[in-house]
Amino acid sequence: MKIVILSGSKVGSKTxxxxxxxxxxxxxxxxxxxxxxxxxxxxxxxxxxxxxxxEYEGDTFFVAKHLMDADTIIIGTPIFQASIPGAxxxxxxxxxxxxxxxxxxxxxVTAGSPKHYLIPSQQxxxxxxxxxxxxxxxxxxxxxxxxxxxxxxxxDVLFRIERLVEDTGVLTxxxxxxxxxxxxxxxx
Amino acid sequence: MIEQHTxxxxxxxxxxxxxxxxGEEIITEQQRLKNILEMAKHAENVxxxxxxxxxxxxxxxxxxSPQTIxxxxxGITDKIKLVSTSTVLSPLDPVRVYEDFATLDLLxxxxxxxxxxxxxxxxxxxxxxxxxxxYDELFDEKxxxxxxxNEEQPVTWNGKFRSPLDNxxxxxxxxxxxxxxxxxxxxxxxxxxxxxxxxVPMQLAALYGSSSVFKxxxxxxxxxxxxxxxxxxxxxxxxxxxxxxDNNSDRAFKEYYSYLNNTxxxxxxxxxxxxxxxxxxxxxxxxxxxxxxEIAEKILYQYKLFGHQRFIAxxxxxxxPHEKVMxxxxxxxxxxxxxxxxxIGEKINRKKR
Numbered sequence: 001m002k003i004v005i006l007s008g009s010k011v012g013s014k015t016x017x018x019x020x021x022x023x024x025x026x027x028x029x030x031x032x033x034x035x036x037x038x039x040x041x042x043x044x045x046x047x048x049x050x051x052x053x054x055e056y057e058g059d060t061f062f063v064a065k066h067l068m069d070a071d072t073i074i075i076g077t078p079i080f081q082a083s084i085p086g087a088x089x090x091x092x093x094x095x096x097x098x099x100x101x102x103x104x105x106x107x108x109v110t111a112g113s114p115k116h117y118l119i120p121s122q123q124x125x126x127x128x129x130x131x132x133x134x135x136x137x138x139x140x141x142x143x144x145x146x147x148x149x150x151x152x153x154x155x156d157v158l159f160r161i162e163r164l165v166e167d168t169g170v171l172t173x174x175x176x177x178x179x180x181x182x183x184x185x186x187x188x
Numbered sequence: 189m190i191e192q193h194t195x196x197x198x199x200x201x202x203x204x205x206x207x208x209x210x211g212e213e214i215i216t217e218q219q220r221l222k223n224i225l226e227m228a229k230h231a232e233n234v235x236x237x238x239x240x241x242x243x244x245x246x247x248x249x250x251x252x253s254p255q256t257i258x259x260x261x262x263g264i265t266d267k268i269k270l271v272s273t274s275t276v277l278s279p280l281d282p283v284r285v286y287e288d289f290a291t292l293d294l295l296x297x298x299x300x301x302x303x304x305x306x307x308x309x310x311x312x313x314x315x316x317x318x319x320x321x322x323y324d325e326l327f328d329e330k331x332x333x334x335x336x337x338n339e340e341q342p343v344t345w346n347g348k349f350r351s352p353l354d355n356x357x358x359x360x361x362x363x364x365x366x367x368x369x370x371x372x373x374x375x376x377x378x379x380x381x382x383x384x385x386x387x388v389p390m391q392l393a394a395l396y397g398s399s400s401v402f403k404x405x406x407x408x409x410x411x412x413x414x415x416x417x418x419x420x421x422x423x424x425x426x427x428x429x430x431x432x433x434d435n436n437s438d439r440a441f442k443e444y445y446s447y448l449n450n451t452x453x454x455x456x457x458x459x460x461x462x463x464x465x466x467x468x469x470x471x472x473x474x475x476x477x478x479x480x481x482e483i484a485e486k487i488l489y490q491y492k493l494f495g496h497q498r499f500i501a502x503x504x505x506x507x508x509p510h511e512k513v514m515x516x517x518x519x520x521x522x523x524x525x526x527x528x529x530x531x532i533g534e535k536i537n538r539k540k541r
Contacts, residue, residue, distance in 0.1 A: 008513060052310065052455075052456055096463070101459070102459075188445040
């Protein structure tokens with residue numbers, strides 16, 4: 001199982017912190033998987049100009065290629081101005097239309113206000129669905145008060161991360177199995 | 189005036205030369221080019237009407253100079269039309285393109301046509317120093333100049349991406365003073381509308397998915413042409429697609445998936461979804477795979493939708509073995525085309541080998 005943990009922001013520390021916890025959990029639950037952590041803050045990604053992702057170079061190609069090769073992607077995103085960051089949207093724009101076909105994607109959100117709770121389901125999940133991802137239905141929503149000095153201080157959030165990681169792995173395996181049976185039946 | 193029930197049949201190649209899969213032998217660039225020449229020669233021998241060569245400027249493709257390949261084909265054939273499928277006009281100089289094709293037209297005794305498009309790959313833009321952000325503007329300007337050069341000379345022209353032309357004549361002139369110039373249309377509806385507006389024939393790529401979806405592009409093209417005051421009856425439409433034929437329908441269907449998927453994998457970096465491919469068995473699906481009768485049915489189904497005058501197929505993609513390609517040329521000419529011709533009431537006596 002190839003897992004990409006994607007921290008989808010250039011600024012701030014909360015999403016990164018949440019994704020660090022997530023990475024630890026992923027490594028604990030799926031130690032034999034091929035795991036890579038990509039924090040967009042560490043990369044210089046070009047804006048999408050419409051070319052195929054294979055034709056980018058450097059960091060842009062590196063990130064796009066890892067996402068395309070993944071079986072599973074766990075996306076962490078903050079909420080900026082009542083939406084996902086432009087940096088994260090640009091990642092989606094770099095990839096082809098059906099880029100997430102046969103991939104399981106789950107989502108963690110960090111937000112300054114509980115009023116943002118529905119933003120992922122209104123603005124992020126539709127993008128993932130359009131790109132053909134199998135999206136894990138529940139997402140982990142983490143508020144500012146759950147953090148203190150780059151640590152998560154709410155145990156319940158940690159339990160939710162644990163469950164999200166478990167659900168993500170279970171769904172990846174389940175879909176892979178169903179798909180293998182279906183493709184076997186096609187006979188080509 | 190185009191006869192309602194005429195259809196031209198042909199082949200085209202993009203000159204792709206993919207990395208060999210496990211167990212496949214490496215085809216050298218030179219061998220691949222020789223294979224293309226052999227294909228073209230054989231296409232003429234079995235009486236096909238058209239041979240096209242596409243243009244790409246990046247790895248996995250070797251046809252960066254289709255004019256040169258077409259010129260060589262001109263020397264070994266007598267009747268078959270030589271078409272670019274397509275010329276990636278945006279990063280090129282239309283004057284140079286026109287010089288090349290006018291020369292080719294004289295050498296081939298008037299068999300040359302240009303199909304110009306914007307290209308679906310980035311390589312040419314990067315190589316020649318153009319910005320993808322100018323994608324639309326670049327093409328519109330250069331296509332405008334190409335059409336002007338064809339319509340009347342001397343030409344006086346001014347644009348953004350090329351130095352102006354002041355009362356300029358281009359030499360040589362094509363055999364009949366003008367070249368047929370088509371516009372290549374892919375997934376972009378705007379290209380179809382633009383082709384109609386300008387009033388040039390449309391070469392439509394209809395590779396996969398539901399054939400009825402492509403009808404929308406055909407309708408948009410015709411509407412735009414009509415609105416711009418062109419006579420739609422005089423504007424031919426061509427359909428271009430990938431094709432795989434075998435006498436055994438199941439074998440065709442089974443064998444072709446790995447080729448199709450390989451192309452998608454290597455060129456686009458994605459898999460071709462098996463679920464979508466499974467639907468290729470339906471006559472209403474555009475993927476041209478099957479036995480000769482099934483292929484003929486699909487062409488006829490599209491003919492009902494589009495009323496097109498030209499059908500060209502790519503049968504040498506994804507490292508399909510050369511022997512298989514040559515076999516498919518025979519099947520296409522001898523077993524597919526007669527069914528289609530008969531069905532559309534055409535009585536062309538195709539010259540048998």
